Amino acid sequence: MEKVSIGLLGFGTVGTGVVRLLTKERERLEARTGCTIQLKKVLVRNKNRPRKVLIDNRNLTTNAAEVLDDPEIDIIIELMGGIDEAYRYILRALNHKKHVITANKDLMASYGDELLMEAKKNHCDLYYEASVAGGIPILRTLTDSLAADRIQKMIGIVNGTTNYILSKMSHEGLSYEKALSSAQALGFAEADPTSDVEGLDAARKMVILSHLAYSIPVKLDDVKITGITDVTREDIIYAGKLGYTIKLVGISEVNNGAIDVRVEPTLLPDGHPLASVENENNAIYVYGTALGETMYYGPGAGEGPTAVSVMSDLLSVIRNMALGVTGNHIFLPKREMHTRKESLVESQFFVRLHIKDEPGSFSRLTDLFKEQGISLEKLYQEPITGQDAAEVSIVTHRTNKVLFEKSFEIMKKLDVVLNAKYFRVERG
């Protein structure tokens, strides 16, 4: 194999990073792969837009067919984003026996199984390391390094936007709105931040991770999703007083033959390695049966980090091509597994309430929890200045989720309770 030809779909931030690495590290990459790597065509929306890297303008095209149907092109790198068009292009590339690398989490979370099956059928590779947690090599770690172990659980901070917002709220005392504006100003959040702040983006990544870690097909619809729009500065402060940090985490867990995947704002003990993952960084914390607890930390997005992940996939594809084993490494989900019933989910919970500041009101709360069989681990109470009310924070011991929610509803209706909310608590 003397030469490998690449077609690139999309030339935004990550595309620029890939072209930059291909140019800058050409000598090392060619020494390593033993072949010439040629970037033959790049599909762009606008050929005349100024570019941050040097590229021959004749290699740019606005016609997808020039990339997808060129028989000389061996590998397609899809970095255009979006679902429908990307899906059609990748399918067409696979049908033309081209190997595919994508960073498209939306696509892989929704149509990953179909595309992987199509790739396998065509003896093509389909790699997507960059689709989860940017520069962190988590997919390759799950499939290669932890292959002999049985993964039980993963907790991921897999959305940089929300982690940035919560970090700013925690450390600089910003309100949610101010922190969001700051994230938007720095390019960490989109003009329409819905899919990030509502947790959908994180849910997609947890679907991809679960698929690989457990060989189980998980549907996005099976993920219980709560975003961060209801997290306030006060929630963060009172969680802090009890020794916890609030993070938007994805939790994916297999237990007694059932799987549970959820994304929600969660309290982590301050000493937990995930609690110190700040700003736009990502991390995935993995519980293996034999391995124990490991964590993989790094930048969750950005030109350089994401391009390094795309390039690691490119090197894998070239190696597989040289060995004649493309398509052999594709993991298709092997086991079906039902979603854990909510009535079987257990957790600790953090409850924040305002109660009337009158004799006996606090014991009304504790009596209720006692009646319901929920025991309390931590309590904090302080008066609210200028009001006849008190701020109460409670962390329960581990309890059944359905039982907890029932008790919470009863509690909200107590006449001494002015308002109340709760979050899940993760153990250390």
Place this chain on the structure above:
Amino acid sequence: MEKVSIGLLGFGTVGTGVVRLLTKERERLEARTGCTIQLKKVLVRNKNRPRKVLIDNRNLTTNAAEVLDDPEIDIIIELMGGIDEAYRYILRALNHKKHVITANKDLMASYGDELLMEAKKNHCDLYYEASVAGGIPILRTLTDSLAADRIQKMIGIVNGTTNYILSKMSHEGLSYEKALSSAQALGFAEADPTSDVEGLDAARKMVILSHLAYSIPVKLDDVKITGITDVTREDIIYAGKLGYTIKLVGISEVNNGAIDVRVEPTLLPDGHPLASVENENNAIYVYGTALGETMYYGPGAGEGPTAVSVMSDLLSVIRNMALGVTGNHIFLPKREMHTRKESLVESQFFVRLHIKDEPGSFSRLTDLFKEQGISLEKLYQEPITGQDAAEVSIVTHRTNKVLFEKSFEIMKKLDVVLNAKYFRVERG
């Protein structure tokens, strides 16, 4: 390929873990590799010692030849430790065209290049993921996932014993001696802890990491090593007052065509992800040119974690055998590079002194630093109860190491200085 036969050298903790995983996960491993995996022979010192896993006693032998010279055995897993015998056995196995997996860092740090060359010559695989940081898949990450990037620097907490001791000293106020005894009681430290506490073990791992990250042959003799035996509880307390945590870290850095590898107790800013790596855990913090900063965290030793790493190597070897590409993935150091001159090393430094509590003594210190052109970032002073003396802690700005050391020697001789010591400080 229907069957793969394995010979195991050594049946201690990690060997037990490997046999346990081979037994427990047999079905999954065989489904994944498409072949039967047979553990044919295990070299032991004593055939009659009770074992923690079920094994047919007829597979145990005290005669190395029965393992190394058996033509049916394809893969040797070396878990016996030590250097000389292990070296001879591995060489013999490679000459018999057997693939080798080892967890032996002492051996790989000293004779890695020779053994790798021998393996390549024989078209054999030689993998050693478990030799660095137990269960953390750092070697595979460096060679596969970060392959397209250029690594500039690594900081590793790669010795669990010393990290455990320093954690206990930090959080439970134990003296060095008490923390060491506790580590020994829990099996985290050997009866003779020298190679751990003096930093040699960490240095060996940094040699292996540097080799892979930069393709540079680093000799153990080139590593500047300082252990933790001089770190006191007071050093930890006063570093803490200035916002730092003391860890034994290995630092390996390439800069301007020169390499610098050192192991020494170092102050890390409290917010640094490495600062919260506690107890016997390990972590490697990697600075990539395009990737930025990533960290890999997990258990640095133990039966399960180390066995998972050995098994990941086993799966790689079996895959390579099936593809007929054994020996192709071996990295031999490609570039020679000289060691950075000490006169070019720059760093921040933490100085702890006791000075006479008399007028002008503090300004004698600051005048000296000013004369020497060293500026100070942080200062802390408090009286020492019951003595006419003060405790002073200083963190300098970044400065030349040789200049700093010269100034430190002058400072120690000032008549107001009762005693003084210093440590290196790592930036956040």
